[in-house]
Amino acid sequence: MKKIIDTLDNDTNAGLVIVDRGMVIRYMNARMAQWTGVTAGQALGASLALAFPACAAALQACLLDALPSGPHGRGAVDNGLPAKGLIQIPTPSGAIECMVCFPFTDIDDELSYAALFYDARDAEAFHRSFGSAINRLLRLQVEQQLLLLKLEHKDDHLLEVEKLAGIGQLAAGIAHEINNPIGYIFSNLRTLASYVREMLNLIDAVDTVKSLDEFRQLRNCPEYEYIRSDVESLIRESEEGIDRVKKIIGALKDFSHPEEPGYRPVDLHRCIETTLKVIANEVKYKAEVVKVYGDIPDVECNASQISQVLMNLLVNAAQAIDNFGVITIRTGHEAPWVWLEVDDTGQGMERSVASRIFEPFFTTKAVGQGTGLGLSVSLSILEHHGGSAEVDSEPGRGTRIRLWLPQTQSATAVPLETAG
Known part of the structure; x- marks a missing residue:
C-alpha cells in the first residue's frame, strides 16, 4: 500500500482517499485535507458517511462500481482503465467534480479502494500525471514479480541452508550421543589391553611349570577366571557401542544427504x-x-x-x-x-x-x-x-x-x- 500511496501522492496533483472493504477511511493525503477542510485526524478511522456526508452515497456507489463484479458490478475496468465518476465534494473554494477510483489488495491480501479527486478544469494535466503514475506502478509490479520468481528459484538453497543450520544447532548434542559409546569403548579397550598383558604373562609362565598339576594350579588362579568371564562382557558392550555409533551416523547421513528430486x-x-x-x-x-x-x-x-x-x-x-x-x-x-x-x-x-x-x-x-x-x-x-x-x-x-x-x-x- 505504501508504494501506491507514495506514487499517487508524488506523481499526481490530486486528493487521495483510501478506504477498506467497510468504507472506513484508512488514508487521506494533505492535498485532500487542504481542499475539503476535513483534517486527517477527523477522517482516519471514520466512515465515508461521517467524513463526507454530502456525497457519501454517490462516492460509495462509484467505489463499488470499480469492482470486477458485485452488486453494482458494471465492471471495474473500462477498456483497461480504472472506473471514473462525477462526484461533487463541497470544498471551501467550490466543488471538486471529478474522481478516478480503483480497487487493490494490500500486503495482507485485504481489499481496499483508492479514490483520486481532481478539479475538472485540470483534467488534461491530471490524466497525464495519472497515466505516468499507473505506468510506474506497473513497472514496480513487474519488478516485484521478477523478484518473487528469483526467490522461488532460491527455495532449494534456502531448504539446504536451513537444514544445515538445524544440524549445526544439534551438533553438540549429536557429538555427545556419539562420545558416550566411544567413551566406554575406549575404556573397554584399555581394560582388554591390561587383560592381554595378564594373559601374556600367564603364557610366559607356562614355560616354567614342571608338572601338569602346577599348570592346573596356574590356570585356576582367580585372575584368570575373572578375566575369562569379563572379556566376553567387554567385547559385547563394545560391539553394542559401535552399533549405536553406526546407527547415529547412519541416521545423520540419511537426514542430511540430499536425495534426487522427486518422490x-x-x-x-x-x-x-x-x-x-x-x-x-x-x-x-x-x-x-x-x-x-x-x-x-x-x-x-x-x-x-x-x-x-x-x-x-x-x-x-x-x-x-x-x-x-x-x-x-x-x-x-x-x-x-x-x-x-x-x-x-x-x-x-x-x-x-x-x-x-x-x-x-x-x-x-x-x-x-x-x-x-x-x-x-x-x-x-x-x-x-x-x-x-x-x-x-x-x-x-x-x-x-x-x-x-x-x-x-x-x-x-x-x-x-x-x-x-
Whole structure:
C-alpha cells in the first residue's frame, strides 16, 4: 500500500482517499485535507458517511462500481482503465467534480479502494500525471514479480541452508550421543589391553611349570577366571557401542544427504525413528517420547525433506517444555491422506502467536536457539508435497501440530528441488 500511496501522492496533483472493504477511511493525503477542510485526524478511522456526508452515497456507489463484479458490478475496468465518476465534494473554494477510483489488495491480501479527486478544469494535466503514475506502478509490479520468481528459484538453497543450520544447532548434542559409546569403548579397550598383558604373562609362565598339576594350579588362579568371564562382557558392550555409533551416523547421513528430486514411497515410521536418533540428545533430557503409531501405508514423498520437517517439530516441542514433560507422536490414515502429529506438554501459545509460527524469521525462542526459518521452510516443504499443517495450542496446555500428506502424488505435483 505504501508504494501506491507514495506514487499517487508524488506523481499526481490530486486528493487521495483510501478506504477498506467497510468504507472506513484508512488514508487521506494533505492535498485532500487542504481542499475539503476535513483534517486527517477527523477522517482516519471514520466512515465515508461521517467524513463526507454530502456525497457519501454517490462516492460509495462509484467505489463499488470499480469492482470486477458485485452488486453494482458494471465492471471495474473500462477498456483497461480504472472506473471514473462525477462526484461533487463541497470544498471551501467550490466543488471538486471529478474522481478516478480503483480497487487493490494490500500486503495482507485485504481489499481496499483508492479514490483520486481532481478539479475538472485540470483534467488534461491530471490524466497525464495519472497515466505516468499507473505506468510506474506497473513497472514496480513487474519488478516485484521478477523478484518473487528469483526467490522461488532460491527455495532449494534456502531448504539446504536451513537444514544445515538445524544440524549445526544439534551438533553438540549429536557429538555427545556419539562420545558416550566411544567413551566406554575406549575404556573397554584399555581394560582388554591390561587383560592381554595378564594373559601374556600367564603364557610366559607356562614355560616354567614342571608338572601338569602346577599348570592346573596356574590356570585356576582367580585372575584368570575373572578375566575369562569379563572379556566376553567387554567385547559385547563394545560391539553394542559401535552399533549405536553406526546407527547415529547412519541416521545423520540419511537426514542430511540430499536425495534426487522427486518422490518415492516412504515408510513414515522409519522417518520418525531416524529423526529421533539424530535429535536424541535434544529430547531425552526434556521429555519422554510416546509413540502411538497407526496402521498407515507408505507415503509418496521426499524422505529427507519430511525428516527435516519432523526434526523442526520435535526440537520445537522439546524446547517448549520447561522442566520434564511428554512428547507424543501419533500417526493415522484417512484415505487419501496420511497424518502425523506431534503433541507436547509445553508452555503452549496464545492464538495470536500460534497464527504466526509459520512466518519467515518469526520466533519466540531465545537468541541462538533457532534461525526463525524452520517452520516456514517446513510449511513450504509440506505445500510442495500437496500437504498442510494444523496448529492447536493454548497457554499452559501445550501444543499439537498435525501434518497432512497425500498418500500419493499427482502427476502434476512439483517437488521442491533439494540443493546438492
